[in-house]
Amino acid sequence: MRTFVFFGDKQCDYRSLMANQKDFYAKDRLIPLSHTVIAEQVASDKVYLCSIKDNGAGTRSHPQIQGVDALITTLPNQYILIRTADCFPVLFEDKKQRVVAAVHSGREGTRLNLIGKTLNFLKEKLGIMSQDLIAYIGAGICGKHYTVDEATWKFYNEWMEQQGFSVGKVPFGHIDLRSGITQQLIAAGIPSNQIVHKNICTFESPLYFSYRRDKTDNRQICLIGLINE
Ligand SMILES: [Zn+2]
Incomplete structure (x- = not known):
């Protein structure tokens, strides 16, 4: 068993995937739509463990996994997919190749510590300890470019x-999600040398979709899966 990790940019976009409804390439790997699982992503703190019946969720006539923003699977050849355009995708690989997880952590997910809740789920329900996991933080908006109104800023800061x-050391009205996510990973027991940062700001890079820059409804996709071959 091995783990396949993929971080997309504009080259692998969600709207094309939805329009085509066909198997697609992530890097050089053909991903079968029938083995992909897509969550609704409603800025919740809900974690979902996928089963075999969830294969294909979010494509063709199969509904998305409702009300959740974090997916976990232990099943080989099932790809869990997260889509973002400024929010952060966080993917988890298990050194022992027993499980993978994919989390959508935007302002709400970070405020609610969905990262910590996902890692707690892995520990409590599956016996997976954080020290065995590698966390990949994908592209998202940086603290310099993410500004909110005063009430939202205070609310977020109070919760954190x-x-x-x-x-962190951000100016008034700015939110540094990557810093919050990194602290949540470390607080939940992921060693800092097992946290891999993409260090790409979606607002700055033209290679990525940015909701705040373009008001786009398109998203880059990230996915992770255990491959049994
Ligand atoms: Zn930036």
């Missing part, structure tokens, strides 16, 4: 501080 997370 109540949970013991620093909001």
Whole structure:
């Protein structure tokens, strides 16, 4: 068993995937639509463990996994997919190749510590310890370019501080999601040398979709799966 990890940019976009409804290439690997699982992504803190019946969710006539923003699978050849355009995709690989997870962590997901909840689910329900995991933080908007109104900023900061997370050295009205996510990974037991940062700001890079820059409804896709071959 091995793990396949893929971070897309504009070259592998969600709207084309939905329009074509065909198997697609992620890097040089053909991903069968019938083995892909897509969540609704409603900025919740809900975690979902996929089963075999979820294969194909979010494509053709098969509904998305409703109300969740984090997917986990232990099944070989099932690809869990996250789509983003400024929010952060976070993928988890298990060194022992037993499980993979994919999380959509935007402002709400980060405020609610969906990262911590996903890692707690892995520990409590599946016995997977954080020290065995590698976390990949994909492209998302940086603290310099992510600004919100005062009430939203205060609300986010209060929640983060109540949970013991620093909001970092950002100016008034700015939110550094990557910093929050990184702290949540470390607090949940992921060693810092097992956190892989893409360090790409979607707002800055023309290679990526950015909702804040373009008001686009398109998204880059990221996926992860265990491959048994
Ligand atoms: Zn930026």
